[in-house]
Amino acid sequence: MDAIVFGGGGFIGRSLVAELLGRGQSVAAGVRGRPERLTTWLADQGVDTGRLTVVTADISQPLTGLPEARDVYNTAGNYAFGLDPAQARAANVAGPLHVVDWAATVPGLRRLIHIGGYRIAEGQGGKSGGGAYEASKKEGDKAVRARARELGVPLTMAHPSTVIGPGQYIGLASVVHDLWRGRLPAVPGSPEVFLPVVTVGYVARFLAELPASPPGQDHWLLDDDTPLLPDLLRLLAGHMGVAAPRRHVPIGLLERLPRALTGADPETLPFLSTDRYPTASAHALAAGAGLSMPPVREELRHWADHLVASRFGTTEPWPGTQGFQDIAGSRTWVIGDRTRPAHVLLPGLPMNADMWAPLASHLKGPILTADLPGLGRSAPGESLDRWLEELLAPAETRPVLVGHSLACGPALRFAARHPDRVAGLVLVAPAFLQPVGPAYLRSAPAAALLRRAPVAKLLGLPADDPAVTASLADLERPGVARRVVKALRTAAAPANRAELRHLLTTVTVPVTIIAGTADAPVETALATAQVTGAGHYPQLTHPDQVADLLGV
Template sequence: MSGAGRHALVFGASGLIGRHLVLALTREGVRVSTANRSSASYRRLAGWLDARGGGAAPADLRVDFSRPSLFEGVRQGEGVREGEGQFEFEEITEVHNCAGAYRFGMSAREASEANVDSVRAVVAFAARLPRLRRLVQVSGYRVGGQEPGPWSAERRRDVYRELGAYEASRVEADAVFRTEVERLGVPWSVVNPASVIGDSATGESDQYLGLAQSVRDLWRGSLAALPGDGRTFVPVVAVDYLARFMALLPADESTEGGAYWLLDDETPALPDLLTLVAERYRVRAPRTRIPVSLVRRLPRRITRADPETLTFLSSDRYPTGSARALAARHGLTEPDTVGTILRWADHLAAHRFGDAVGGGRRFTEVGGVRTFELGERGASTVVLPGLPVNADTWAPVVDALGDARAVDLPGLGMSAGGVADWPSWLAALWEGGGVDHLVGHSVGAAAAVEAATARPEAVRRLTLVAPFFLRAPGARVARWAPASRWYLRRVSPEALADRLTGGAAPADAVRSSVADLRRGAVAATVARLLAAAGQERWREELRGGLRRFPGDVHVVVGAGDPLAPEGLALLEALPRVTVTEIDGAGHHPQLTRPRDVARVVGAHRAVRGRGSGERPRRVVTNRSATGES
């Protein structure tokens, strides 16, 4: 499909559907302009497109739905500046309306203004475009196909009361759209997508409502029962497939006046879909199933579901034949739905359901163990976090280092498996090569030493941050696993931060670690490792492994968490060791002094091939040098 001669204007371009549509249109060679509410939303869109090879950024037009012309400072028929040239609305050949508010809990007025008034304004705007070939409207699989015609005040009140503000506003918007395009003679097409989930290849999505909430509850272990039965149908569609489908509509004259339901008829029934995700997450799916009729009668404090989402729990089916036929005619293949669901579920969990932003977060398979890592894929420096924290606490250090990644050990953080998997998992880290520098913190230092002694030819450098086996043993209470497990499953972020650093300032940094400790067996694994860290046999094995390691060793400690005399004596006897002491830090310097940690680790990483006769040296990092507190 060629984009020659096409100029698309996309409303709602910074949303999930909108930005994928802009990307799809651009890849088809269509000239694209975008209507954005703010410069900030446009910058986010432009950055997102650039990261995905979207080519030149689209034109940025500032939209205001309260204005008769829709665009700030512009009267209909006037041009606006677009880069170095002149933009004319009269050049637009197609309009795609992805604008609207997707959230629950709105008032009827809020929902109507966002989802109904905006549709009316877009249709009126499109009717004034002389070269318009098509107006494409995004509706919904549960609300599409409404009869045109004005609503009475009584009908509006009844529908909004029955369905809730969000869905009712989408029903009304569909009816208003059909009324206005017929009245004004606007050529149109409508897409009625199912629940829009992530990209079919990457799973990427930043939408966390609806079905994503049930997936989140599965991940956190808070889903008490599976809603519905074998006929409860909550279909899905991949966002990139939806975007490609929308992009082809204006180029096919036969689609004018057509409405297309986009969903996979083979989407598993809701309880089966959630069970698939539970298997992916290595968590147990609830055994109990609750009929939809009962879910709707239970109070929200029990279901923990927004009442507006319950109308989506249905056994209804939808007319998908025309969409399938059109896609087949244009060679558009629907992606595998189950695979897309699982990749989407991975992305949601890796980004902690919206609590963790930024790229470079993913699940991988390492030695058969589902493993979470953040940072640069395939980086040569690998950070193994300590206890009881996770890879997220090392994100600032990893970002500052570059060519680095932090990886949750099996059984810890967001990684599956357990301590028994460590030997095979560590060996698998080197499969394919590329890893030559291990940074291990606390118990991660133990894993790093074990890996280095097992594969001395592969690991060129070790950085050991606060290695517990070179310090004095911890408090006796930490050696009793039941007490530690009980504490860790109940500790607050503020209390944990205070316990680890002597203050509550890093509470936000350990919030995700606290969430991990409440999942599955993570707290129990941490408790067992804390107890094992006090066992002299393991400590001596690790010291012996360090003596045998032939490569460079860098030991980083906080001034408030010094090495034991015997630990320092061991290091003084080794030929290729550097010791760095960070002023103002304790056992978790990555929480309180991340820039200092990144600087000293990076400086050692840059030093290769020390002479075998070099003795250890202690470098004290000056607090005032970085300004960190």
């Protein structure tokens, strides 16, 4: 083999495997768990796996029976806080030593490349946190160097900082999660804290260049242009449409306060330092290989989009393009194609755009959907009508406009104003044609109820549906439940309902009204397409039948 990658199924390892395969190399990927997780991921990335061999390799045990390779990469390890010391040493000390021992037996070995850490190499980093992870990585760094010298193994060490990209959900991701959920009241550390990042794609490209470089070197992989932590948090807060913390909490105070109060893991605090790192050798090698880092601020935004799309690693993101965009003063969560949509799908309360995922898989052509302003993942903005105008401004097609429940209102108003811009209008369980719901759901205390009660059961939703779980999770974000209640109150106003009923009699585009037989009856003389057995959310529970009614 040209190369073997231990930890080939991990976050860095799989990207390295993809990079090496893309360069035409024959690669053995050593994985400890299920090999299909790697092969499926590679297939999703469009990587040709014809030159890939996947082997079982648990580096915590002595290694035998593996294919020989000219270049050996060790990306395996256990990157986590709160580890048991024995568990940490098995993964980060004994494991790397087993790789060195095995590499020493490979005839024609060109290079062993070991992944260390930007703060654990000798002479780097300030105060140690004393946690099992950092202690094991520092011990492993020294042990690997010593064993490689003893056995005459040509060694190169790579020390990445926080590696970001799709699939990275630990470390800095937990800080971003707190920021997203409104649980980061202050910036930890001083205004000069430098928490550098580097993209996983750049790390993979850099690692692929190392075997041809001189051995015995250390390379620190990080982007020196990473904003200082307060600026980084402001950047991400602005991108996601949430409030950025303005105050600072000194590290010394965080160390003294109970963890139950601060939410800060003591093992992470030493990483919140003002230290800088010796990146000159890495920059020189990258320049010689024609490598350049992508713009770090743009990459941070892309990563934040992925974190939110995947619910910080708890669910599979909806396939396709999605992320935050500026629309009518709202940092809006948009999924799909704003230029050539065949269907535009507007979610009703209290759901977000994920509610359309079951139906979208049955539709032909590009779709466009988004969380309404101030709801789901979107920040507050201008009026719904103004927002919808701007959302559809780039459209070059005449899509079918589909609204659910409360969203039927803005959909109908848009179709009435712009009959030449939509091919048809579909109203799913239109709230303005149904009896007004219980008054308690429009009262101020309802916001607390929506945050705490089993909302899925309350609304008759399938609680185990991923789209439902993802949508209802947003009710716990600051202000979302309160805005849901306000929207319900506005939608129930008699004047609003009367206006929409009148518009329905004058709109000139083809209209289809869809309702579930188990839902509240629709008050209209117009023909209604019924979904047998469905409640208020037929697109979730009976997506195939709804697709049929759309004529797909």
